[in-house]
Amino acid sequence: MKKLLFVVLPALALLLTACPSTDKPADQPADPTAGQPATNVRKAPAFSADTAYALTARQVAFGPRVPGRPAHVACGNYLVAMLKRYGLKVMEQPFEAKTFDGHTIQCRNIVAQFQPEAARRVAVFAHWDTRPFADADKVHKNAPIDGASDGASAVATALEIARTLSQQPAANRPAVGVDIILFDAEDWGHDDTYQADVPNQLKDAGTDTWCLGSQYWGKHLLPAGYRAEYGILLDMVGAKNGRFTRESLSLKNARPVVDKIWTTAAKIGYSDYFLYQDTGEILDDHKYTADAGVPTVDIYDHPPYGGESFPAYHHTTADNMSIIDRKTMKAVGQTVLQVLYNE
């Protein structure tokens, strides 16, 4: 994913004048659940942060999942096998893509359906590839990243949601079908901040050098004619001190779902992670899934007000297992599970 500076900067300027000395905007209620209708809370089963952590480490152990490399193929096979082991209906969507720096890469999206017969559906999206270069790194700019948070943690959270759902007896399943949709080639885009001197060979692509898997899926929906009530995109959800803010495009396309997720997080004790802060638009898979008809919320790690729009480890070699924290994974995984059980 990348930041869209022209949107982020005015938003930040506004925020800085609105709340010079506090994390919480003055116009936000002290209790974010105040005034919300009482929901019939069906308690979701426990999300295992230990399993999610192990699933993150397993992906990282393959090595960087850069499209075209053997580690990428092996990890893709592993993800397909795990989702099948959990009993989901798994489909693969192979495709070929061209990158901004002249590569032709073989990719695949992975779609796994829980309760495929259910009419009402919710999608959980993540990307499973990793960025081929640490262009935001101060030193190792050409090294591929481990993508422990940026990639693996989100896939691991989606997998652990799938595993938890699959273990429930029929009487304790959510009312909705859940589709785990893992995109490839999200992170091989041209970053005009860090790669200003690298020519973009896809002259007419603009910012569409990113999110190649979700763009392909949006044009070739799998399953055919796919529809969901909404989607939740997970991206960078595993790092220590992870914080999640209400991103502009998510609010524009799916504000009621943003409210649902943030209210749920507060109700089950994760308001330290899900901040009531509205922040600027970023480019991520949620743009293309929304364009394809699935209004989508992006849950991604965003430092609180005053900082950069991405955490310090983003697209650097520091994005490795040493930054992964079970507590952050628990906050996100349990919140998403609870949202599914409230449907």
Ligand SMILES: [Zn+2]
């Ligand atoms: Zn990334």
